[in-house]
């Protein structure tokens with residue numbers, strides 16, 4: 001099918017803006033009024049371990065999902081990039097469930113990792129955007145993310161749709177294992193249902209972020225910090241930015257700042273702190289203050305409460321609506337994507353076709 005830019009300057013901008021609708025479609029499918037819509041064969045009750053394998057942005061979706069599977073279902077959960085997993089030849093157990101996340105469903109390393117697991121785990125599950133793809137066909141169960149065709153090489157709407165499907169899976173795992181009662185389950189499903197509206201609100205940040213991006217475009221290095229499920233989102237924010245703006249960017253767990261990256265901080269280094277006002281907010285704020293004490297340019301992305309408590313003295317602020325703690329990475333993906341997008345536009349790079357990168361890596 002021919003996909004058009006529909007008035008946007010780049011496919012990436014269009015795909016970022018499509019996310020509220022994409023998530024609403026996926027929610028209609030996976031969370032109909034009657035509850036969770038997941039295949040019956042996807043049963044977590046006798047599983048003792050979950051393995052999540054992917055590459056690139058899909059790997060960071062897995063890294064967020066690890067927090068959810070552990071929190072909601074209390075199942076040990078390991079994640080790996082497919083290129084490491086496949087050659088490490090890790091021992092597998094018949095009670096493991098292996099989940100492969102891939103937008104294209106054709107990434108060579110992810111497919112090889114799936115084949116390695118196929119006969120040796122309880123079930124293989126594919127979370128894919130292309131239902132006819134090799135990974136979807138070869139897995140025992142395929143769950144479509146329903147994001148529609150994604151053209152921009154830098155993945156955006158596929159990432160948030162992957163997260164949504166993984167979140168519903170983690171809730172199902174919690175229910176199958178009796179780890180979450182109906183009340184908590186319905187609080188979480190309500191939170192997921194609020195996402196399209198919240199992402200829509202976050203889209204209004206595009207203009208203010210475009211202004212900040214003019215300064216970010218001057219930077220040589222940019223750090224992203226996050227804690228808990230926001231840590232993998234910091235990694236994804238850095239990946240997005242480096243792949244399309246060509247500015248060196250690194251994501252770090254806030255608590256690891258003092259173990260290395262703090263050595264880089266000076267007036268010229270923007271530090272983007274992704275921190276909703278959650279349980280660990282105070283800890284993140286103290287990491288942020290260490291940056292400010294060394295004159296780093298802190299950009300704090302938080303909610304009204306977080307900005308009120310910790311916004312003073314930061315270089316810039318981005319205000320997001322409040323969101324249930326576990327699902328904050330889905331909402332904060334939008335400002336992370338917009339920061340990357342507008343910084344790349346400010347630098348004049350080829351946003352949809354960044355140099356040296358391919359949309360789908362079907363060879364090693």
Ligand code: G6P
Pocket residue numbers: 055056057058101102103104105106107110153154155357358359360361
């Ligand atoms: C490439 C793309 C990324 C993508 C990764 C994994 O590097 O540029 O956007 O995240 O491959 O692709 P997949 O199709 O398996 O999700």
